Amino acid sequence: MKRIASQQMRRSLLSPRPDRILSSTFSNPLYRRSFGLSTRLRQDAPVTAAPAVASEPVLDTPSTAADSASEALRASRKISAKLSALHARLSLPPRFPTQTLAQCLVHPSADRRANANNSSLAVIGQDVLAYYTAEWLLCNYPRLPMQILFAAQYAYSGPRTLSAMREEWGVEPVAAPGIEVDPGLLQFTRRQPGNAMAEGGMARLKDATSADNKPATRRSNEQWNYRRGVSSRIVYDNQFGDLQQNGSDPATAPQNPDAVTIEDASASFVNAVFGALYLHAGAQATQAFHHAHILSRHIPLHTLFDFTHPTRDLARLCLREGFEPPVARLLSETGRHSRSPVFVVGVYSGSDKLGEAAGSSLDEARVRAAAAALRSWYLYTPPRENIVLPSQSSTAQWKPQMIDIGEIVT
Structure with missing residues (x-):
């Protein structure tokens, strides 16, 4: 897999430092000759641009006003206590500038300028976050x-x-x-509730929705309904298997610049932090940050399974793998003739016990035991010393990972 060129992405997405722009402009011979300055720089004194900037004429144009607003915003970012506290709280490296962290907190709905919001950083962060999470899941749970x-x-x-x-x-x-808001706060335009009053106070927003958009939405849904299988979700949908907007990724699709929910703004901010960390600090720092904030969460994966016919699936699995047919055996019971009987049933393949579960009847215990056997098969984990993530191949010796033949199809 080709490694992402982070240096090129950093130059194109992050705004250049003001001191570099100023030094390159001041060192230009044509610029120095126009102000009567010597074309040879002194080596015993640092280059300062105060005289040249002071003598440069200032034009009252909209771009100048925007630059002055940006300078004021940049100056306010430097003295924001909330921003510095957030930088220290997240244990971000010194190479991660505070100005970039402030840019991560600005949603495109608050500022449409590409170099002032987190739209570009959120796209990179979403891809990096999805890649690191998917490779960890596939290497640790290959089935x-x-x-x-x-x-x-x-x-x-x-x-x-x-x-x-x-x-x-x-x-x-x-x-x-707004420009008066502390840079350490998440800035976005809130979406109004669906039952809020529209302008004029004569109708509610949910009732004032244009009917012209409904046929287009219906046609879009009908277009995707015929290929909403698992294979289609892998190829066409996003990393969560959800339907994409107009056949494209929601991260790259043009967002609504008017209003968003707090959930969307929060997701954009966290994705932007991951993207900026990857650009400034590299892959190793991003992986450590991902492990500390994402993989450290405990997700009970066994609760995500919902089998409709576990006994049939288990029989197909044993047939495919060449095992003996599964047999249910009663292990223990209590209160058979009472109001609350409990039966413990185990499913065996030959002399190997595949699963065990308890139920209030023999059939319920048998079905639960088959489901437990399937969960233990799908949640298989290779030995930890044999797991080497593809993104860690540059720092650790590469070992081929296990690739399963696939799930049971009935």
């Missing part, structure tokens, strides 16, 4: 079915999880964006 893999991916890095992470990090959202 997971695709639907369970999608559910686990959503549980680890879905919008709800990222919104909860934003609350854990202590980032507070603002009521309305």
